[in-house]
Amino acid sequence: MHTPNKKFAIYQEILQRLLTRRYRFGEKIFVKEIGESTGVSRQPIMTALNSLQERGFVQIIAQVGCQVVQPSSDEVADFYRMFANTEGLIASLAAERGTPMEVARLQELNEQIARINPAHSDASESYRNLNVDFHRLLHAMARSPIVSTRQMANFELSDFFIVQSCGFQAHLPDVTGEHDEIIAALSTRNDKQCKKAAMAHIDSVSRHVIEAMQRLHSEEMAATV
Known part of the structure; x- marks a missing residue:
């Protein structure tokens, strides 16, 4: 992923995966897999996931990882x-x-x-x-x-x-x-x-x-x- 603003680009990439149901309710999201598929390092990916957590899409749990929300x-x-x-x-x-x-x-x-x-x-x-x-x-x-x-x-x-x-x-x-x-x-x-x-x-x-x-x-x- 070659772009002058990797943080924004990786945020949009993960958001599109959520909006196209590539990631489904309750599924785990693996930072390593995103990094391998996009060529983006861990820090911008985690920044994007934190932003998505603030907006209600994902949940980051210490010592467990990140997963898509599964609301009632x-x-x-x-x-x-x-x-x-x-x-x-x-x-x-x-x-x-x-x-x-x-x-x-x-x-x-x-x-x-x-x-x-x-x-x-x-x-x-x-x-x-x-x-x-x-x-x-x-x-x-x-x-x-x-x-x-x-x-x-x-x-x-x-x-x-x-x-x-x-x-x-x-x-x-x-x-x-x-x-x-x-x-x-x-x-x-x-x-x-x-x-x-x-x-x-x-x-x-x-x-x-x-x-x-x-x-x-x-x-x-x-x-x-």
């Missing part, structure tokens, strides 16, 4: 309650501060999401990328960079939970309609309705994730009987 469905539900409330705040600010041109661009992005063919092998990645673009623009419309920066970190963790449980395609049939509700409220500068629509959108994602986690847990328990 209740813990994930709590996360999404916080996530939804923050997204609702951002959406309400966007309704007050956004421009018609920005609303039109959101509509364009949502139309691109609607055209994704679920049968294509790249459907999940296309949806994830366009959804990130949609919400980045929504956040920019809020004109509140501190809140938006914190929330985008939550989006990465949410994407991680989605990948580890239901997958992005589970929510694809619902997302454009939910985005339309947000866009409609933005168009009329209805901040209360915009907050409600944004929170409902995140709550919908949460249901898919938690139901999948509970189903996977039940299957694992049945397999041990």
Whole structure:
């Protein structure tokens, strides 16, 4: 890995492994293996893993090592309650501060999401990328960079939970309609309705994730009987 900023690059490399399910809930992460596959020394790798621990992706245990987190469905539900409330705040600010041109661009992005063919092998990645673009623009419309920066970190963790449980395609049939509700409220500068629509959108994602986690847990328990 030849780059002027190895710490950032190795952080992104490990994050992508988490977001593509190369590392799964509860799995150990071996520093030696990462070093051998990337050519990066131990110190930048540990710096990256510590940053990922701070963001909720991994857990570093003294004398044991590093492993991917394995949260309960209740813990994930709590996360999404916080996530939804923050997204609702951002959406309400966007309704007050956004421009018609920005609303039109959101509509364009949502139309691109609607055209994704679920049968294509790249459907999940296309949806994830366009959804990130949609919400980045929504956040920019809020004109509140501190809140938006914190929330985008939550989006990465949410994407991680989605990948580890239901997958992005589970929510694809619902997302454009939910985005339309947000866009409609933005168009009329209805901040209360915009907050409600944004929170409902995140709550919908949460249901898919938690139901999948509970189903996977039940299957694992049945397999041990």
